[in-house]
Amino acid sequence: xxxxxxxxxxxxxxxxxxxxxxxxxxxxxxxxxxxxxxxxxxxxxxxxxxxxxxxxxxxxxxxxxxxxxxxxxxxxxxxxxxxxxxxxxxxxxxxxxxxxxxxxxxxxxxxxxxxxxxxxxxxxxxxxxxxxxxxxxxxxxxxxxxxxxxxxxxxxxxxxxxxxxxxxxxxxxxxxxxxxxxxxxxxxxxxxxxxxxxxxxxxxxxxxxxxxxxxxxxxxxxxxxxxxxxxxxxxxxxxxxxxxxxxxxxxxxxxxxxxxxxxxxxxxxxxxxxxxxxxxxxxxxxxxxxxxxxxxxxxxxxxxxxxxxxxxxxxxxxxxxxxxxxxxxxxxxxxxxxxxxxxxxxxxxxxxxxxxxxxxxxxxxxxxxxxxxxxxxxxxxxxxxxxxxxxxxxxxxxxxxxxxxxxxxxxxxxxxxxxxxxxxxxxxxxxxxxxxxxxxxxxxxxxxxxxxxxxxxxxxxxxxxxxxxxxxxxxxxxxxxxxxxxxxxxxxxxxxxxxxxxxxxxxxxxxxxxxxxxxxxxxxxxxxxxxxxxxxxxxxxxxxxxxxxxxxxxxxxxxxxxxxxxxxxxxxxxxxxxxxxxxxxxxxxxxxxxxxxxxxxxxxxxxxxxxxxxxxxxxxxxxxxxxxxxxxxxxxxxxxxxxxxxxxxxxxxxxxxxxxxxxxxxxxxxxxxxxxxxxxxxxxxxxxxxxxxxxxxxxxxxxxxxxxxxxxxxxxxxxxxxxxxxxxxxxxxxxxxxxxxxxxxxxxxxxxxxxxxxxxxxxxxxxxxxxxxxxxxxxxxxxxxxxxxxxxxxxxxxxxxxxxxxxxxxxxxxxxxxxxxxxxxxxxxxxxxxxxxxxxxxxxxxxxxxxxxxxxxxxxxxxxxxxxxxxxxxxxxxxxxxxxxxxxxxxxxxxxxxxxxxxxxxxxxxxxxxxxxxx
Numbered sequence: 001x002x003x004x005x006x007x008x009x010x011x012x013x014x015x016x017x018x019x020x021x022x023x024x025x026x027x028x029x030x031x032x033x034x035x036x037x038x039x040x041x042x043x044x045x046x047x048x049x050x051x052x053x054x055x056x057x058x059x060x061x062x063x064x065x066x067x068x069x070x071x072x073x074x075x076x077x078x079x080x081x082x083x084x085x086x087x088x089x090x091x092x093x094x095x096x097x098x099x100x101x102x103x104x105x106x107x108x109x110x111x112x113x114x115x116x117x118x119x120x121x122x123x124x125x126x127x128x129x130x131x132x133x134x135x136x137x138x139x140x141x142x143x144x145x146x147x148x149x150x151x152x153x154x155x156x157x158x159x160x161x162x163x164x165x166x167x168x169x170x171x172x173x174x175x176x177x178x179x180x181x182x183x184x185x186x187x188x189x190x191x192x193x194x195x196x197x198x199x200x201x202x203x204x205x206x207x208x209x210x211x212x213x214x215x216x217x218x219x220x221x222x223x224x225x226x227x228x229x230x231x232x233x234x235x236x237x238x239x240x241x242x243x244x245x246x247x248x249x250x251x252x253x254x255x256x257x258x259x260x261x262x263x264x265x266x267x268x269x270x271x272x273x274x275x276x277x278x279x280x281x282x283x284x285x286x287x288x289x290x291x292x293x294x295x296x297x298x299x300x301x302x303x304x305x306x307x308x309x310x311x312x313x314x315x316x317x318x319x320x321x322x323x324x325x326x327x328x329x330x331x332x333x334x335x336x337x338x339x340x341x342x343x344x345x346x347x348x349x350x351x352x353x354x355x356x357x358x359x360x361x362x363x364x365x366x367x368x369x370x371x372x373x374x375x376x377x378x379x380x381x382x383x384x385x386x387x388x389x390x391x392x393x394x395x396x397x398x399x400x401x402x403x404x405x406x407x408x409x410x411x412x413x414x415x416x417x418x419x420x421x422x423x424x425x426x427x428x429x430x431x432x433x434x435x436x437x438x439x440x441x442x443x444x445x446x447x448x449x450x451x452x453x454x455x456x457x458x459x460x461x462x463x464x465x466x467x468x469x470x471x472x473x474x475x476x477x478x479x480x481x482x483x484x485x486x487x488x489x490x491x492x493x494x495x496x497x498x499x500x501x502x503x504x505x506x507x508x509x510x511x512x513x514x515x516x517x518x519x520x521x522x523x524x525x526x527x528x529x530x531x532x533x534x535x536x537x538x539x540x541x542x543x544x545x546x547x548x549x550x551x552x553x554x555x556x557x558x559x560x561x562x563x564x565x566x567x568x569x570x571x572x573x574x575x576x577x578x579x580x581x582x583x584x585x586x587x588x589x590x591x592x593x594x595x596x597x598x599x600x601x602x603x604x605x606x607x608x609x610x611x612x613x614x615x616x617x618x619x620x621x622x623x624x625x626x627x628x629x630x631x632x633x634x635x636x637x638x639x640x641x642x643x644x645x646x647x648x649x650x651x652x653x654x655x656x657x658x659x660x661x662x663x664x665x666x667x668x669x670x671x672x673x674x675x676x677x678x679x680x681x682x683x684x685x686x687x688x689x690x691x692x693x694x695x696x697x698x699x700x701x702x703x704x705x706x707x708x709x710x711x712x713x714x715x716x717x718x719x720x721x722x723x724x725x726x727x728x729x730x731x732x733x734x735x736x737x738x739x740x741x742x743x744x745x746x747x748x749x750x751x752x753x754x755x756x757x758x759x760x761x762x763x764x765x766x767x768x769x770x771x772x773x774x775x776x777x778x779x780x781x782x783x784x785x786x787x788x789x790x791x792x793x794x795x796x797x798x799x800x801x802x803x804x805x806x807x808x809x810x811x812x813x814x815x816x817x818x819x820x821x822x823x824x825x826x827x828x829x830x831x832x833x834x835x836x837x838x839x840x841x842x843x844x845x846x847x848x849x850x851x852x853x854x855x856x857x858x859x860x861x862x863x864x865x866x867x868x869x870x871x872x873x874x875x876x877x878x879x880x881x882x883x884x885x886x887x888x889x890x891x892x893x894x895x896x897x898x899x900x901x902x903x904x905x906x907x908x909x910x911x912x913x914x915x916x917x918x919x
Contacts, residue, residue, distance in 0.1 A: 132165045136184040143191045152199050153215035153301070156222050159195060162188050192223055203238035204245060206267045210277050214297050217278065221298060221327075228294060229330050232279050236342045239271040243346050247353030257357045258370045261417070262377045264353065268346060268412055269381055272405050275339060279330055280404040291329060298327055336407045343406075343415070350416045358424040367421050367428075368517035371539065374417060378536035394536075413537035422542055425518055426549055429511060433557045436507035441564055443503055444593070447496055448568075448586045462585045464492045464736035492736025493600060497592045501600035508554075508603035515550060519543045554607040558646050562653050565590055572660060584664050588735055591657030594650045595739070608646040651741075658744040662751055665731060669724060670755030676720035677759055692773075695825055712773075713825040714780035716833050721781050722840075725788055728752065729843045737843055745847050749790035753799060756785055760806050775813035776822060782807055783830050788837070790847035 037045060139162040146155035166185045199216040202208060213235075221231050245251060246264045276282075278294045290296075361367055382394035402410045451458045460467035469485040488498065520540035568590060572583040598605050693715035701707040716722070728748075737745060760782065770778075786803045811819055838845055 129169075132169055133181065133184070135165055136162055136169075136181065136188065139184075139188050140191070143188075143195070147194065147198055150198075150202065150212070151215070152195060152202065152219045153297075155191070155195050156219040157301075159188065159191055160222060195219060196223055200234070200238055203235060204242040206242055206246065206263055206270070210274055210293065213274050214278055214293050217294050218297050218301060221294075222301070228279070228292075228327060229334065231294070232275075232330055232335070232338065235275075235278075236338060239267065239274075240342060240345055240349070242267050242271075243349050244353070247349070247357065257361055257366075258373050260357055261354055261370055262373050264350060265374050265377060265412060265417065266381065268416065269378060271342075272339070272401060272410075275335070276401040276404045279335060280332070281329060282404065295327055295329060332404075332407070335405065339405050343410075347416060351420060354417065354420050355424075358420060361424060362428065364425050364428055364514045365517040367425050371413075371417075371421060371518075374413065375536050375539055378412065382536070411537055414541075418537075418542065422545065425515075425546070429515060429549070429553060432507075432511045432514070433553045436504065436511065437557045437560050439507055440500075440504045440561055443500055444564075444590065447500060447589065451586050451589065452582070458496060460494045461496050461589050463734050464494060465733060467494055487599065490739065491596055491599065492739035493592065493596045494589075497589065497596055498600055500593055501597055504597070505601035505603045508601065508607060511550075512603055512606060515546065518546055550607050551609075554604065555646050555649070558604075558649055562594075562649060565594065565653055565657070569657060569660060573663075580664065584661055587657055588661055591654045591661075592736070592739075594654040594657065597650055598644070598647045604646070605644075608644045655741060655744060658740055659747065661735065662744060662748045665728070665748060666751035666755055669728060669752045670759065672727075673720075673724055673756050674759040674762070676724070677763060679720070692777075693829070697821075711821065711825075713822050713829060714777050715829050716836075717781050717784040718777060721785065722837075725785075725837075725841050725844060729841055732843050742847065745843075746790050749844065749847060750799070753785065753789040756789075757799070757802050757806060764806065764809050770810075770813040772814050772818070775810045776826065779807060779810045779814075780826055780830065782810065783827075784833060787830065787834060787848075788841055788844050790844060 036048070040048065139158050142158045143155045146152065146158065162185075166181065166188075169181050196219075199219045202212065202216045205212075217231050217235060220226065220234060221228070224230075226234075243264055246260055246267060277292075279292050281292050282290055291299075358367075361370075379394070382397065399409065402408065447458075451461060455462070469488045493501075520543040524540070568587060572580065572587050575583050598608070692712045694710055694712055696708055696710050698706055698708045732740070732745065732748075760778075782803065786800075814822070834845070
């Protein structure tokens with residue numbers, strides 16, 4: 001029977017038909033092994049054995065799972081049985097205890113009824129008990145009404161009165177109150193946590209008055225039986241949480257940054273005001289010291305002087321709830337230290353909260369509106385607050401509050417917001433300066449790339465004389481931007497340079513327009529400075545710091561721009577040949593930009609000198625004194641620009657670029673002159689003869705007769721010398737030399753002169769002999785070049801000494817007797833040549849100052865010179881010294897002993913040699 005049960009247990013509901021077949025097959029194989037080997041092959045027998053082993057393992061696993069599940073069910077059933085037994089025992093014990101108590105109660109009533117020791121309660125006692133129970137029953141509803149109307153001190157009064165009544169009913173010890181009273185008290189005592197939570201939330205409110213704050217603090221003191229110092233600590237924690245709650249993401253919603261910042265400032269201002277009124281005592285006009293408002297309200301509550309509360313008589317008792325702690329005023333030193341810690345914590349919270357909010361502000365104008373809103377908020381809050389004394393202004397009231405709360409002066413703006421807003425303003429302006437610098441660099445790159453790709457489109461930038469600015473008939477057109485076309489002409493400003501300056505100026509003008517909202521208005525600049533304003537605050541107190549920041553930022557922006565210019569200068573200096581010539585042209589455009597940026601970009605000038613608007617020029621007629629006013633205004637601006645570090649940086653960089661051009665020009669002149677000088681030596685006879693003049697000299701022989709002789713002396717410089725100097729003048733005019741600094745042109749003249757002297761020195765070192773005519777022509781050329789090219793005024797050991805030494809070497813190739821005869825005429829012709837070249841080479845001669853003419857005369861004292869070499873216009877209403885191109889007929893001179901015959905030059909030598917090819 002046991003085997004049958006075990007087998008039936010093994011074959012459970014989960015056993016399939018295939019498993020039963022497998023079991024039968026395995027059983028048959030065990031019974032008849034010989035039949036198994038007869039019917040199947042060895043391989044099939046092995047498979048059957050393997051399948052049988054798998055069936056055995058699977059049955060073992062099923063058995064283990066079944067036993068485990070049944071064991072757990074058995075344990076759960078046993079635990080349930082034990083719990084039922086314990087619960088039944090408790091029920092039986094409770095029932096027996098109830099039966100025992102009922103028996104005792106019945107015996108007690110029987111004893112009292114029979115003995116008469118305890119009589120029935122009186123009517124007053126019954127009414128008192130009913131009133132107390134009624135008060136407990138009505139207290140939950142009263143507390144709910146008080147909580148809904150936010151009268152937390154009244155709710156506390158109801159709770160304390162109910163607690164006192166419950167203690168009278170036996171809840172405080174002694175006799176145990178009845179079940180009904182206990183149920184009522186259980187429904188009331190949970191209100192303590194609710195009232196405390198509501199009071200703490202009320203303390204965190206940002207727009208509550210002093211009375212509501214005092215009532216909430218009184219409720220906390222009465223319910224938690226804490227001291228005033230502990231209540232003060234809780235108040236500061238609540239106000240700190242109020243500041244943090246302003247910046248919580250859940251409370252931001254659709255409020256603007258300005259609203260949130262003003263709300264945070266309002267919380268700080270009201271918190272300090274509440275501390276001064278609620279926790280700090282103050283001196284009355286009568287000389288007595290009034291207690292803090294919190295202590296006063298608590299004393300009135302304890303004395304029953306507060307109105308609107310339920311009378312204790314309604315509860316059947318004449319006693320009031322007593323305070324469990326001794327109330328004492330907080331020491332001023334403790335208030336000062338606690339408030340200092342609170343302010344430090346709030347500053348950190350404001351830095352995080354306001355700092356994150358200001359990241360969404362993208363303009364200085366918005367920051368200025370936030371500052372103005374905070375200023376108006378503090379003014380309105382001070383006006384709305386009741387004054388502590390008659391005729392007290394808000395500033396004195398705030399000073400008294402700070403002295404009571406902190407023991408020192410405090411500016412809410414300077415402590416909490418000013419550094420944050422100023423830092424954000426600097427970050428915004430720095431981004432604008434970076435954008436302006438990047439834009440200028442990109443614009444300059446596009447300009448230079450366009451010059452390289454389309455040279456014909458930018459021809460005026462390579463040749464400044466190709467573009468002429470047109471005067472506007474309406475002066476208001478040029479007064480609008482402060483730029484006059486006459487000044488553009490004087491500064492050789494091309495349209496591309498002017499367009500770049502206007503583009504860069506537009507970016508800087510945006511910065512000025514945005515930053516001007518944060519600066520003191522022009523109308524208040526001349527107002528005398530007042531004492532530091534603590535309340536509310538000086539609206540434009542950080543204008544000077546903003547001016548300094550704008551100046552430094554402008555200098556940094558220009559420095560970054562000039563760093564890119566320096567890279568271009570280095571690239572140009574590393575190039576050679578025609579590529580360097582084209583690169584020099586592009587670099588000169590950069591130099592003009594640096595030179596014209598301050599003048600053509602008024603915004604840059606304003607940012608450099610403090611972002612103050614310049615006074616506009618007084619409008620007047622174009623005739624009369626307009627030019628004088630313009631020049632005087634320009635001289636003033638130039639004098640101011642010299643003191644401006646930004647302008648000085650730009651001017652120095654422009655000089656550096658022009659020095660690169662000077663080096664390139666000097667190199668080209670030296671190479672060209674050296675080549676032409678070698679050609680001159682090869683064609684010395686032809687070139688010397690054609691450029692000389694015949695001079696007839698009459699002298700008395702030993703016999704007393706007049707003997708005339710004819711000599712030939714150089715009358716003008718060689719053609720290649722004149723072509724070189726004229727080409728140099730063309731190059732100076734091409735780049736707008738009238739706008740180039742005088743020191744650059746003097747340096748150019750000095751470098752070219754040194755290169756020419758070096759070529760002379762090389763020539764004389766290689767030659768042992770030289771024809772006399774060639775030496776005289778070279779001597780004339782040398783003196784002519786030394787007089788025309790502007791160079792530094794060196795001593796005998798400098799350039800002048802070198803010229804004198806070379807002249808002596810050339811004179812050594814001439815016969816001394818002939819030299820004495822030729823030299824005066826050469827010097828006289830040199831003066832005449834200088835006069836004739838005064839117009840052609842005026843750009844070079846003007847750099848040496850007034851030319852001293854007529855120093856050297858002809859050797860004969862009776863000879864007369866033509867002092868006016870350039871004929872004048874015979875009749876002209878204006879400009880009587882205007883030169884003309886063709887000579888006028890002159891009357892013959894009767895007493896002239898020296899006849900000068902002008903040479904006729906062939907057209908082949910009049911061909912102008914180009915200075916350099918600019919593509």
